[in-house]
Amino acid sequence: xxxxxxxxxxxxxxxxxxxxxxxxxxxxxxxxxxxxxxxxxxxxxxxxxxxxxxxxxxxxxxxxxxxxxxxxxxxxxxxxxxxxxxxxxxxxxxxxxxxxxxxxxxxxxxxxxxxxxxxxxxxxxxxxxxxxxxxxxxxxxxxxxxxxxxxxxxxxxxxxxxxxxxxxxxxxxxxxxxxxxxxxxxxxxxxxxxxxxxxxxxxxxxxxxxxxxxxxxxxxxxxxxxxxxxxxxxxxxxxxxxxxxxxxxxxxxxxxxxxxxxxxxxxxxxxxxxxxxxxxxxxxxxxxxxxxxxxxxxxx
Ligand SMILES: O=c1[nH]c(=O)c2[nH]c(=O)[nH]c2[nH]1
Numbered sequence: 001x002x003x004x005x006x007x008x009x010x011x012x013x014x015x016x017x018x019x020x021x022x023x024x025x026x027x028x029x030x031x032x033x034x035x036x037x038x039x040x041x042x043x044x045x046x047x048x049x050x051x052x053x054x055x056x057x058x059x060x061x062x063x064x065x066x067x068x069x070x071x072x073x074x075x076x077x078x079x080x081x082x083x084x085x086x087x088x089x090x091x092x093x094x095x096x097x098x099x100x101x102x103x104x105x106x107x108x109x110x111x112x113x114x115x116x117x118x119x120x121x122x123x124x125x126x127x128x129x130x131x132x133x134x135x136x137x138x139x140x141x142x143x144x145x146x147x148x149x150x151x152x153x154x155x156x157x158x159x160x161x162x163x164x165x166x167x168x169x170x171x172x173x174x175x176x177x178x179x180x181x182x183x184x185x186x187x188x189x190x191x192x193x194x195x196x197x198x199x200x201x202x203x204x205x206x207x208x209x210x211x212x213x214x215x216x217x218x219x220x221x222x223x224x225x226x227x228x229x230x231x232x233x234x235x236x237x238x239x240x241x242x243x244x245x246x247x248x249x250x251x252x253x254x255x256x257x258x259x260x261x262x263x264x265x266x267x268x269x270x271x272x273x274x275x276x277x278x279x280x281x282x283x284x285x286x287x288x289x290x291x292x293x294x295x296x297x298x299x300x
Contacts, residue, residue, distance in 0.1 A: 004045050008097065009053075010035035011060040015272035017174070017250055018067050019151045021265075026116040026151045029072040030272070032101040033079075035059040037086055039094035052092035059086070064253040068262050068269040075100040105149065108213040117213030120147035126201065127182065136189065140293060141201055142182035147248075148209065149176035152264070154217040172264045174250035175217050176272075177280075179208060183231060183241035184293055195237040204238065207231045220247050220280045228284025239289040247278035 012034040020027045037059065043049040063082065072078045079098035086096040105118040124146035131138045157169035183204060187195055211230040217223045228241045250270040255262045262269055283291055 004042060006038075007041055007045060008036040008038040008095075009041070009056060010037045010096075011056040011063070012036075014060050014063045015274070016063060016067050016072075016253075017270040017272050018072050019174075019264075019268050019270070020071075021267075024114045024116070028105055028118060028149070028151060029067075030103040030105060031067075031072065031075060031078070032103070033063050033082075034099040035063065035082065035086070036097040036099075037090075037093045037095070038097075039090075040092040054086070054090050054093065061255075061258070062086075064269050064271065065255055065258050065260055068253070068255055068260055068267065071267065075102045108148070108209050110210070110213045112214070114153070116151040116153065117209075118149045118151070119209060120149075123147050124179075128197075129182070137187065138292070139185045139187060139197075140182050141185065141197065141204070142180075143201075143205060143208075144178075144180045146179040146181075146205075146208070147176070148179060148212050149174060149248075150213065150217065153215075154223075156219055174270060175220065175223065176248040176250060177212075177220060177223075177245040178248060179212075179227075180244040181208060181227075181231075181241060182293055183235075183238045185237050186239045187237060200235060200237055203235055204231050204241075207234050220245055220278065221282070224280055224282055225284060228282070232284055232286050238286070240283060240285045240291060240293055242281070242283045242293040242295075244279065244281045247280060249273045249277060 014033040016031045016033055018029045040052055043051065044053050062085065066082060070081060079100050083096035083098050086093050104121040106121050107115060108117040108119050110117055124143050127142040127144060129140040151174055152172055154173050154175035155171045156173060185195060207230040208227050211227040212223060215223050215226040224243050224245050228243055231241050232238055250272050252262055253269045253271050283293060285291055
Protein backbone atom coordinates (compact mmCIF):
# COMPACT_ATOMS: atom_id res chain seq x y z
CA UNK A 1 0.00 0.00 0.00
CA UNK A 2 1.39 3.46 -0.83
CA UNK A 3 2.50 5.46 2.18
CA UNK A 4 0.87 8.77 3.15
CA UNK A 5 3.58 11.39 3.58
CA UNK A 6 3.46 14.89 5.07
CA UNK A 7 -0.03 16.32 5.04
CA UNK A 8 -1.72 19.46 6.29
CA UNK A 9 -4.99 21.23 5.74
CA UNK A 10 -6.92 24.35 6.66
CA UNK A 11 -8.57 27.41 5.14
CA UNK A 12 -6.28 29.52 2.99
CA UNK A 13 -6.55 33.25 2.29
CA UNK A 14 -9.08 34.46 4.83
CA UNK A 15 -9.38 38.13 3.96
CA UNK A 16 -9.99 39.94 7.23
CA UNK A 17 -10.44 43.66 7.65
CA UNK A 18 -10.73 45.07 11.17
CA UNK A 19 -11.80 48.69 11.61
CA UNK A 20 -11.24 50.31 15.00
CA UNK A 21 -12.89 53.65 15.64
CA UNK A 22 -11.23 56.23 17.84
CA UNK A 23 -13.95 58.87 17.54
CA UNK A 24 -13.79 60.11 13.95
CA UNK A 25 -10.33 58.63 13.48
CA UNK A 26 -10.46 55.10 12.12
CA UNK A 27 -7.65 52.54 12.19
CA UNK A 28 -7.52 49.52 9.91
CA UNK A 29 -5.83 46.15 9.94
CA UNK A 30 -6.11 44.30 6.64
CA UNK A 31 -4.83 40.73 6.60
CA UNK A 32 -4.81 37.68 4.41
CA UNK A 33 -4.62 34.73 6.82
CA UNK A 34 -3.93 31.13 5.80
CA UNK A 35 -4.29 28.30 8.28
CA UNK A 36 -2.58 24.90 7.86
CA UNK A 37 -3.06 22.24 10.55
CA UNK A 38 -1.24 18.93 10.88
CA UNK A 39 -1.31 16.00 13.26
CA UNK A 40 -3.08 12.69 13.52
CA UNK A 41 -4.87 12.90 10.19
CA UNK A 42 -3.97 9.51 8.71
CA UNK A 43 -7.50 8.10 8.94
CA UNK A 44 -9.23 10.82 6.96
CA UNK A 45 -6.87 10.12 4.09
CA UNK A 46 -6.73 6.35 4.39
CA UNK A 47 -10.26 5.31 5.41
CA UNK A 48 -12.25 8.50 5.05
CA UNK A 49 -13.03 8.79 8.75
CA UNK A 50 -13.49 12.45 9.64
CA UNK A 51 -13.37 11.86 13.40
CA UNK A 52 -10.20 13.91 13.88
CA UNK A 53 -11.06 16.65 11.39
CA UNK A 54 -11.70 20.16 12.61
CA UNK A 55 -13.33 21.60 9.51
CA UNK A 56 -11.52 24.16 7.40
CA UNK A 57 -14.75 26.13 7.73
CA UNK A 58 -14.30 26.24 11.52
CA UNK A 59 -10.70 27.43 11.09
CA UNK A 60 -12.02 30.27 8.95
CA UNK A 61 -14.64 31.19 11.54
CA UNK A 62 -11.97 31.16 14.25
CA UNK A 63 -9.90 33.69 12.35
CA UNK A 64 -12.83 36.13 12.12
CA UNK A 65 -14.02 35.52 15.69
CA UNK A 66 -10.52 36.04 17.12
CA UNK A 67 -10.14 39.26 15.11
CA UNK A 68 -13.35 40.52 16.70
CA UNK A 69 -12.91 39.24 20.25
CA UNK A 70 -9.19 39.65 20.76
CA UNK A 71 -8.28 42.21 18.11
CA UNK A 72 -5.27 42.29 15.82
CA UNK A 73 -2.32 44.02 17.35
CA UNK A 74 0.28 42.68 14.96
CA UNK A 75 0.28 39.87 12.42
CA UNK A 76 2.74 38.00 14.60
CA UNK A 77 0.66 38.31 17.76
CA UNK A 78 -2.52 37.32 15.91
CA UNK A 79 -0.82 34.30 14.33
CA UNK A 80 0.64 33.12 17.65
CA UNK A 81 -2.77 33.34 19.26
CA UNK A 82 -4.43 31.32 16.46
CA UNK A 83 -1.71 28.65 16.27
CA UNK A 84 -1.74 28.14 20.03
CA UNK A 85 -5.53 27.82 20.00
CA UNK A 86 -5.62 25.13 17.30
CA UNK A 87 -2.82 23.05 18.81
CA UNK A 88 -4.01 23.27 22.42
CA UNK A 89 -7.77 22.91 21.83
CA UNK A 90 -7.76 19.95 19.41
CA UNK A 91 -6.12 16.76 20.61
CA UNK A 92 -5.33 15.36 17.12
CA UNK A 93 -3.84 18.68 15.95
CA UNK A 94 -0.17 18.75 16.86
CA UNK A 95 1.05 21.46 14.50
CA UNK A 96 -0.28 24.71 13.07
CA UNK A 97 1.21 27.01 10.48
CA UNK A 98 -0.39 30.44 10.14
CA UNK A 99 0.73 32.53 7.18
CA UNK A 100 -0.26 36.17 7.10
CA UNK A 101 0.08 38.87 4.48
CA UNK A 102 -0.66 42.37 5.74
CA UNK A 103 -1.65 45.12 3.34
CA UNK A 104 -0.34 48.59 4.10
CA UNK A 105 -2.80 51.49 3.98
CA UNK A 106 -1.88 55.18 4.10
CA UNK A 107 -4.26 57.93 5.05
CA UNK A 108 -5.71 60.24 2.41
CA UNK A 109 -5.38 63.72 3.89
CA UNK A 110 -8.78 65.46 3.99
CA UNK A 111 -9.63 68.99 5.10
CA UNK A 112 -12.40 67.87 7.49
CA UNK A 113 -12.03 66.30 10.94
CA UNK A 114 -12.90 62.76 9.78
CA UNK A 115 -10.08 60.35 9.13
CA UNK A 116 -11.59 57.32 7.50
CA UNK A 117 -10.09 57.43 3.99
CA UNK A 118 -7.16 55.28 2.97
CA UNK A 119 -5.02 54.47 -0.06
CA UNK A 120 -3.04 51.25 -0.45
CA UNK A 121 0.67 52.00 -0.42
CA UNK A 122 2.68 51.65 -3.64
CA UNK A 123 0.08 49.87 -5.73
CA UNK A 124 -0.62 51.99 -8.71
CA UNK A 125 0.82 52.19 -12.17
CA UNK A 126 0.86 55.36 -14.24
CA UNK A 127 -0.12 54.92 -17.89
CA UNK A 128 0.09 56.98 -21.09
CA UNK A 129 -1.11 56.46 -24.64
CA UNK A 130 0.17 58.73 -27.41
CA UNK A 131 -1.27 58.71 -30.90
CA UNK A 132 -0.25 60.89 -33.84
CA UNK A 133 -1.69 60.83 -37.35
CA UNK A 134 0.83 63.24 -38.83
CA UNK A 135 -1.15 66.34 -37.90
CA UNK A 136 -3.09 65.84 -34.65
CA UNK A 137 -1.99 64.35 -31.36
CA UNK A 138 -4.12 62.50 -28.85
CA UNK A 139 -2.62 62.11 -25.39
CA UNK A 140 -4.44 59.88 -22.92
CA UNK A 141 -2.85 59.72 -19.47
CA UNK A 142 -4.01 57.52 -16.66
CA UNK A 143 -3.43 55.23 -13.76
CA UNK A 144 -4.51 51.76 -12.75
CA UNK A 145 -4.58 49.68 -9.58
CA UNK A 146 -4.94 52.66 -7.24
CA UNK A 147 -6.73 50.98 -4.31
CA UNK A 148 -8.75 53.22 -1.99
CA UNK A 149 -11.12 52.70 0.90
CA UNK A 150 -13.54 54.70 3.04
CA UNK A 151 -14.44 52.98 6.31
CA UNK A 152 -17.60 55.06 6.72
CA UNK A 153 -19.63 57.80 4.96
CA UNK A 154 -20.98 55.27 2.48
CA UNK A 155 -24.52 53.96 2.28
CA UNK A 156 -26.52 52.09 -0.31
CA UNK A 157 -30.29 51.95 -0.30
CA UNK A 158 -33.42 52.81 -2.21
CA UNK A 159 -32.61 50.48 -5.11
CA UNK A 160 -34.97 48.21 -7.06
CA UNK A 161 -36.22 45.16 -5.16
CA UNK A 162 -37.20 42.52 -7.66
CA UNK A 163 -37.85 38.83 -7.07
CA UNK A 164 -34.11 38.07 -6.99
CA UNK A 165 -32.96 40.95 -4.79
CA UNK A 166 -31.59 39.81 -1.46
CA UNK A 167 -29.07 42.60 -0.69
CA UNK A 168 -29.95 44.38 2.55
CA UNK A 169 -29.98 48.15 2.57
CA UNK A 170 -27.21 49.75 4.58
CA UNK A 171 -26.58 53.19 6.03
CA UNK A 172 -22.94 52.54 6.87
CA UNK A 173 -20.72 50.33 4.78
CA UNK A 174 -17.14 50.12 3.63
CA UNK A 175 -16.57 51.62 0.20
CA UNK A 176 -13.45 50.28 -1.47
CA UNK A 177 -12.37 50.25 -5.07
CA UNK A 178 -9.39 49.91 -7.35
CA UNK A 179 -9.27 52.98 -9.54
CA UNK A 180 -8.60 52.50 -13.23
CA UNK A 181 -8.71 55.86 -14.95
CA UNK A 182 -7.73 57.33 -18.29
CA UNK A 183 -8.06 60.97 -19.17
CA UNK A 184 -7.68 62.71 -22.52
CA UNK A 185 -5.91 66.04 -22.80
CA UNK A 186 -7.23 68.91 -24.90
CA UNK A 187 -3.76 69.44 -26.37
CA UNK A 188 -3.60 68.10 -29.92
CA UNK A 189 -1.78 70.75 -31.91
CA UNK A 190 2.02 71.08 -32.17
CA UNK A 191 1.64 74.82 -32.61
CA UNK A 192 0.44 75.12 -29.01
CA UNK A 193 2.69 74.56 -26.00
CA UNK A 194 2.45 71.16 -24.37
CA UNK A 195 0.98 70.92 -20.88
CA UNK A 196 3.32 70.06 -18.01
CA UNK A 197 2.52 66.33 -18.04
CA UNK A 198 3.90 65.56 -14.56
CA UNK A 199 2.11 68.44 -12.92
CA UNK A 200 -1.12 67.51 -14.69
CA UNK A 201 -0.80 63.88 -13.61
CA UNK A 202 -0.12 64.83 -10.00
CA UNK A 203 -3.13 67.13 -9.93
CA UNK A 204 -5.46 64.53 -11.48
CA UNK A 205 -4.30 61.88 -8.99
CA UNK A 206 -4.82 64.26 -6.06
CA UNK A 207 -8.29 65.16 -7.36
CA UNK A 208 -9.30 61.50 -7.73
CA UNK A 209 -8.18 60.77 -4.16
CA UNK A 210 -9.64 63.98 -2.75
CA UNK A 211 -13.06 63.48 -4.33
CA UNK A 212 -13.15 59.83 -3.25
CA UNK A 213 -12.31 60.75 0.34
CA UNK A 214 -14.57 63.78 0.64
CA UNK A 215 -17.71 62.50 -1.05
CA UNK A 216 -20.41 61.16 1.26
CA UNK A 217 -21.33 58.22 -0.95
CA UNK A 218 -24.85 57.11 -1.79
CA UNK A 219 -23.46 54.69 -4.40
CA UNK A 220 -20.18 53.96 -6.11
CA UNK A 221 -21.73 55.44 -9.25
CA UNK A 222 -22.21 58.76 -7.46
CA UNK A 223 -18.64 58.64 -6.12
CA UNK A 224 -17.36 57.91 -9.63
CA UNK A 225 -19.10 60.98 -11.04
CA UNK A 226 -17.71 63.13 -8.20
CA UNK A 227 -14.18 61.88 -8.91
CA UNK A 228 -14.41 62.43 -12.67
CA UNK A 229 -16.02 65.83 -12.25
CA UNK A 230 -13.30 67.07 -9.95
CA UNK A 231 -10.57 66.05 -12.41
CA UNK A 232 -12.29 67.84 -15.29
CA UNK A 233 -13.17 70.91 -13.22
CA UNK A 234 -9.71 71.40 -11.74
CA UNK A 235 -7.73 70.38 -14.81
CA UNK A 236 -8.57 72.79 -17.62
CA UNK A 237 -6.21 70.81 -19.89
CA UNK A 238 -8.35 67.69 -19.47
CA UNK A 239 -11.37 67.15 -21.75
CA UNK A 240 -12.60 63.77 -20.73
CA UNK A 241 -11.96 61.02 -18.17
CA UNK A 242 -13.08 57.40 -18.18
CA UNK A 243 -13.25 55.52 -14.90
CA UNK A 244 -13.60 51.80 -14.26
CA UNK A 245 -14.25 51.08 -10.58
CA UNK A 246 -14.62 47.53 -9.28
CA UNK A 247 -16.65 47.53 -6.08
CA UNK A 248 -14.39 45.71 -3.65
CA UNK A 249 -17.11 44.33 -1.40
CA UNK A 250 -16.55 44.02 2.34
CA UNK A 251 -19.24 42.11 4.23
CA UNK A 252 -19.64 42.22 8.00
CA UNK A 253 -18.53 38.80 9.24
CA UNK A 254 -21.55 36.96 10.69
CA UNK A 255 -20.39 35.97 14.17
CA UNK A 256 -23.89 35.54 15.62
CA UNK A 257 -23.68 31.70 15.61
CA UNK A 258 -20.88 32.10 18.18
CA UNK A 259 -22.81 34.62 20.28
CA UNK A 260 -20.50 37.44 19.18
CA UNK A 261 -22.00 40.78 18.19
CA UNK A 262 -20.34 42.36 15.15
CA UNK A 263 -21.70 45.67 13.88
CA UNK A 264 -20.18 48.80 12.43
CA UNK A 265 -20.18 50.67 15.77
CA UNK A 266 -16.60 49.78 16.67
CA UNK A 267 -14.02 47.11 16.11
CA UNK A 268 -16.05 45.65 13.25
CA UNK A 269 -14.59 42.71 11.38
CA UNK A 270 -15.27 42.42 7.67
CA UNK A 271 -14.80 39.66 5.16
CA UNK A 272 -13.17 41.13 2.04
CA UNK A 273 -14.59 39.27 -0.96
CA UNK A 274 -12.56 39.25 -4.15
CA UNK A 275 -15.16 38.00 -6.63
CA UNK A 276 -17.66 38.43 -8.02
CA UNK A 277 -17.52 42.19 -7.82
CA UNK A 278 -19.69 45.04 -9.01
CA UNK A 279 -18.04 46.90 -11.87
CA UNK A 280 -19.01 50.53 -12.22
CA UNK A 281 -17.78 52.37 -15.32
CA UNK A 282 -18.47 55.76 -16.85
CA UNK A 283 -17.00 58.64 -18.79
CA UNK A 284 -17.16 62.20 -17.43
CA UNK A 285 -16.72 64.99 -19.99
CA UNK A 286 -16.15 68.69 -20.02
CA UNK A 287 -19.36 70.32 -21.28
CA UNK A 288 -19.10 70.44 -25.08
CA UNK A 289 -16.25 67.90 -25.30
CA UNK A 290 -16.47 64.85 -27.51
CA UNK A 291 -16.38 61.35 -26.03
CA UNK A 292 -13.32 59.75 -27.60
CA UNK A 293 -11.80 57.41 -25.00
CA UNK A 294 -12.82 53.87 -25.99
CA UNK A 295 -15.17 52.10 -23.59
CA UNK A 296 -12.88 49.11 -23.15
CA UNK A 297 -10.27 50.30 -20.69
CA UNK A 298 -8.27 47.10 -20.74
CA UNK A 299 -7.09 47.72 -24.32
CA UNK A 300 -4.40 50.20 -23.41
O1 LIG B 1 -22.54 51.42 -5.01
C1 LIG B 1 -23.18 50.43 -5.41
N1 LIG B 1 -23.79 50.47 -6.62
C2 LIG B 1 -24.51 49.43 -7.12
O2 LIG B 1 -25.06 49.51 -8.26
C3 LIG B 1 -24.58 48.27 -6.33
N2 LIG B 1 -25.20 47.06 -6.50
C4 LIG B 1 -24.92 46.32 -5.40
O3 LIG B 1 -25.30 45.13 -5.22
N3 LIG B 1 -24.17 47.03 -4.52
C5 LIG B 1 -23.95 48.24 -5.08
N4 LIG B 1 -23.26 49.32 -4.64
